[in-house]
Amino acid sequence: MRLSVLVPCAPQAAYLAETLRSLEKQTYQDWELVLVLDGECERNREAAAFLPADRVRFVTTPKPRSGPAVARELGLAHCAGELLALCDADDLCEPERFERQVAEFDRRPELGLLGTWARRFESETGEDRGPLHCPTDPDELARRLLLFNPLTTSTMMMRTEAARRLGGFDEAAVRVEDYDLWLRFLGVAQVAALPEELVRYRLHGNHYSTGRVIGPQSALIRRAKTAAARRLGVSVPATLARHGAWVGVQLAKRRW
DSSP states (O other): OOEEEEEOOTOOOOHHEEEEEEETOOOOOEEEEEEESOOOHHHHHHHHSSSSSGEEEEESSSSSTTTTTHHHHHHHHOOOSEEEOHHHOTTEEEETTTHHHHHHHHOOEEEEEEEEEEEEETTTTOEEEEOOOOSSSSHHHOOOOOSSSSOOOOOOOOEEHHHHHHTTOOOOOTTTTHHHHHHHTTTEEEEEEEEEEEEEEEETTTTTSSSSSOOGGHHHHHHHHHHHHHHHOOOOOHHHHHHHEEEEEEEHOOOO
């Protein structure tokens, strides 16, 4: 399989089967699923039962409810594909997502990390809640990443070995493990996004990322931004000032 699809899931993941059905419908079919069970769960195993057994690799975290940072890092070690796609266990991929992104990696050898646009929807009603758009130009996207994270995790695809060389997902970066890795890509490989809404982002009341515990990770993100700014030749003092603004936003959102 050329592409590994990494999906971490908490026990009794309510939307997992629907997410996996969206993967089954992909127009690009050279992929394997690395399904990380954050605690053993027969219901989650059953949700993947409709997929061919040789396409699914189950990985279980050492302790239940370890969180996405631990699950993603553990899953990364089991990904055999040259490319790695991320998808959360409650989001939906449009059928052309993998095809569009793989083609872009084939076209651009300098590309290391690639996102897409997304569209939000209300889980209970299906109501459209608007777009999640980010810059698509690599330079503009890099500048935005030094301020905050404009990328939607379930849209992201990367070169697997590049992610491993950069240290993968830091298990200490609770709730910001994705942002931390994006920053480490900056200045090492090109980071870009496709201007197409290829993921449907589900809104519901149990989003892990909306919780607290951002405060202890602020220093980690500050270090990652500082290192990225130096690689890109961007002013470090200005970057740190912007980081202070990011911290202020987290405080305003009561995510400290």
